[in-house]
Amino acid sequence: MGHREDLLEGAKRCLLEKGYARTTARDIVAASGTNLASIGYHYGSKEALLNLAFLRLTEEWGDVATREAEGEPDIEAAAPLDQFRVAWERVIGSFEQSRAVWQLQMEVVSRIHSDPELQKALVGPQREGRDGLAENMLGIDPETDPERSRVAGLFCQALLAGVMVQWMMDPDSAPSAQDLMDGLKVALEGRPTEGGTAG
Structure with missing residues (x-):
């Protein structure tokens, strides 16, 4: 790798180990085996490098979170709710190995x-x-159905942020993929009527 790639990899390591605010230019140089002048030459500033490193990490x-496991049935062939559940099983299942990335995302949001x-x-x-x-998560092609993709993406993104917070704060009571699917069903059913059925 050249200095540009070394810097990016070093910045990614620093972000995972130290977070955004605590990572210095010298930390990046030490992690990448480069020099301070390389940061300005290749990226313009430490902040620009960290921003790119954060995007690469996400x-x-x-x-990782959406990759199909070996032997797993094709998610695109599943019914929509099953596809939703399987996608969330992957995301939630990645929590332990992705904890540092989730923590970093929370920090970055707080800095915006x-x-x-x-922010830009x-x-x-x-x-x-x-x-x-x-x-x-829902099998919607943004090329052929941009508006459905937009609103579905907004919904999934809002849900993802909430799930991350719950898993960071209290993994013992955080939602499982099945909980999310069941909650979605309840939301779609609406409030029960006096007779006990949704209306």
């Missing part, structure tokens, strides 16, 4: 209000991420 997490450049860097990838969630 992309890699998404690849005071860091306009970070995340806008495009966040929108792309919604399409990816709609496709991976």
Whole structure:
């Protein structure tokens, strides 16, 4: 790898070990075996490098969380609710190996209000991420059905943020994939009428 790639890999390691706020340029240099001048030359600033490193980490997490396990049935062939459940089993099942990424995401969200450049860097990838969630969790193709993909992605993204917070705070009571599917069913059924059926 060249210095550019070394810096990016070093920044990713630092983010996972130290978080966004505590990572210094010297930390990145030490982790990458490069020099301070390389950061400015290749990325313009430490912040630009960290922003890109954060985006790469979330992309890699998404690849792991949505990857089909060997021998697992084709998720796209499943009924929508089963597809939803299987997708969430993958996400929740990745919690232990992805804990550092989830912690990092919480930290980055808390920084957005005071860091306009970070917010600007995340806008495009966040929108792309919604399409990816709609496709991976609900089988909706953003190319052929952009509006359904948009609203489904918004729903999945909101749910993902809430699930992350619950698993970070209290894994013992955090939702399982089955809980999420059952909760979705209850929400779709609506409030029971006096006779005990949904209306």
